[in-house]
Amino acid sequence: MPDEIIVQGNPDIHNIALTFDDGPGRITPYILDVLRKYGVKATFFCLGCCIEKNIIVQEYTGKDLTGSEIVKRANDEGHLIAIHSYNHRALPGLTEEEILDNELSRTKNIITNLTGKAPVYFRPPYGSIDDRVNKISKVLGLKTVLWSCRSADSSTETAIVPDGSLRYKYGPVDIYKNIMETTGNGSIILCHDGHSGKRDANLGIVSALDKAIPELQKKGFNFVTIDELLAAGNYTIHKSI
Ligand SMILES: [Zn+2]
Numbered sequence: 001m002p003d004e005i006i007v008q009g010n011p012d013i014h015n016i017a018l019t020f021d022d023g024p025g026r027i028t029p030y031i032l033d034v035l036r037k038y039g040v041k042a043t044f045f046c047l048g049c050c051i052e053k054n055i056i057v058q059e060y061t062g063k064d065l066t067g068s069e070i071v072k073r074a075n076d077e078g079h080l081i082a083i084h085s086y087n088h089r090a091l092p093g094l095t096e097e098e099i100l101d102n103e104l105s106r107t108k109n110i111i112t113n114l115t116g117k118a119p120v121y122f123r124p125p126y127g128s129i130d131d132r133v134n135k136i137s138k139v140l141g142l143k144t145v146l147w148s149c150r151s152a153d154s155s156t157e158t159a160i161v162p163d164g165s166l167r168y169k170y171g172p173v174d175i176y177k178n179i180m181e182t183t184g185n186g187s188i189i190l191c192h193d194g195h196s197g198k199r200d201a202n203l204g205i206v207s208a209l210d211k212a213i214p215e216l217q218k219k220g221f222n223f224v225t226i227d228e229l230l231a232a233g234n235y236t237i238h239k240s241i
Contacts, residue, residue: 046082
């Protein structure tokens, strides 16, 4: 029986899921503020290395926050914490031991210790997965989730920031426009709150979401976490990799 990789929720229901990869990062607190402003819950596919390291939050709270504190806040505010990997390496190129012990199990343990809940959902770095990685993730009881919409917030092209209140780091594709044009029933929207654990994420995503979320809510969409999205059944899977 082929392994299942989830790419989209129920197309008959107005539920959509924002997902953030590569964090926690410096912009995660800004994203959490925007989500709180609109009462929206999202899913964070975290990197173990970013949870463990200290992150300096500038021009915001005035204090240094650790990755753990940021993820703890996200969890406490009702967001779903999921696994991206530990080091953001392309998993198909690693040995079985590296994938299981160094990347997935290690990150699962870090998140479990932090939140008191074992993470269930997993998104491989670069969306790069093969049968072997898929089998190993199943050993840990993980469900693989990719995406149906890209905000393109990690693009290296020139980006447009809708209200100009926050500067983008790199970009600019029109992140706001990408989200508005590609989101539909059951969408799993790919965004970033870090960048491969090395560079900062694109701050443009914060102002793009500040504009897109209320407009999508006005259109009748409900923002839900991945587990809520999948609870509605009839989700789309890719059966071949
Ligand atoms: Zn990533």
